Amino acid sequence: DPARLASYREDPNRDRKDAQALEEAQRAIGAEREFQKGEARLRSHDWSGALTHFERAVELYPDEGEYIAYCGWSYYLTHGHDDVVFRKAFELVKRGAKLAPDREKPYLFLGRLCQAAGYLDAAERMFMKAVERRPDSIEALRELRLMQMQRPKQGLLGRLLRRPAPDSERKPNKRKRPG
Numbered sequence: 482d483p484a485r486l487a488s489y490r491e492d493p494n495r496d497r498k499d500a501q502a503l504e505e506a507q508r509a510i511g512a513e514r515e516f517q518k519g520e521a522r523l524r525s526h527d528w529s530g531a532l533t534h535f536e537r538a539v540e541l542y543p544d545e546g547e548y549i550a551y552c553g554w555s556y557y558l559t560h561g562h563d564d565v566v567f568r569k570a571f572e573l574v575k576r577g578a579k580l581a582p583d584r585e586k587p588y589l590f591l592g593r594l595c596q597a598a599g600y601l602d603a604a605e606r607m608f609m610k611a612v613e614r615r616p617d618s619i620e621a622l623r624e625l626r627l628m629q630m631q632r633p634k635q636g637l638l639g640r641l642l643r644r645p646a647p648d649s650e651r652k653p654n655k656r657k658r659p660g
Contacts, residue, residue, distance in 0.1 A: 512542035519551060528558040546580025549573055550587035557594060567598060585614035589621050601628065 489495065519534030535552035542548060553573025560566045571594050578587035592607030605628055611621035 508541045512538045512545065512548065515541065516545075516548055516551070519555070523551070523555060528555050531555040532559050544580060546577040546582075547584050547586060548577070549580060550577025550584075550590055553577060554590040554593075562597065567594065570594060583614060585611040585618045585621065588614060589618065589624075592621070592624060596624070596628075604628070 515534045515538035519531045519538060522528075522531035522534060532552065532555040535548060535555055538545070538548040539552050550573070553570045553576075556573060557566060557570035560570075571591070574587055574590045574594060578584075578591060581587055588607045588611035592604045592611065595601070595604035595607055605625065608621045608624045608628070611618050612625070615621075
């Protein structure tokens, strides 16, 4: 259509819009490259190297929840396990889960953080959310299975009567929510 082509060519903002779109695409590609490098470092247990790549990915594309969640998890692995580090890592991973509610990894990381802090009920809920997002999540299923195996077993009489184990035999289980 010659009229539409003429109006397209006469648009004073056309070049600026095209340049912005190209810049946005380049930032997204660069962020994905950094994220993939970070994943590779995380798999090889180079946590500080992974953190560096994840921080760059978040810097390039700050609205991607999975990048933020990985950044928080690698921050926790890199900086130790004190309360201040835990809170910062937990907030980063939680923000990542809010930005990427359909991804399983942020919930897996939240579960691991809750588990490390002793919040076993919250950890189990997070692992369940990870499995809901991705039913074949081997890591989340393994964590749930391990938690199930660590629960105290009932004696023969308790199994026969189908009663839960007395409170004195149960392991303490913190029920407070983190954060």
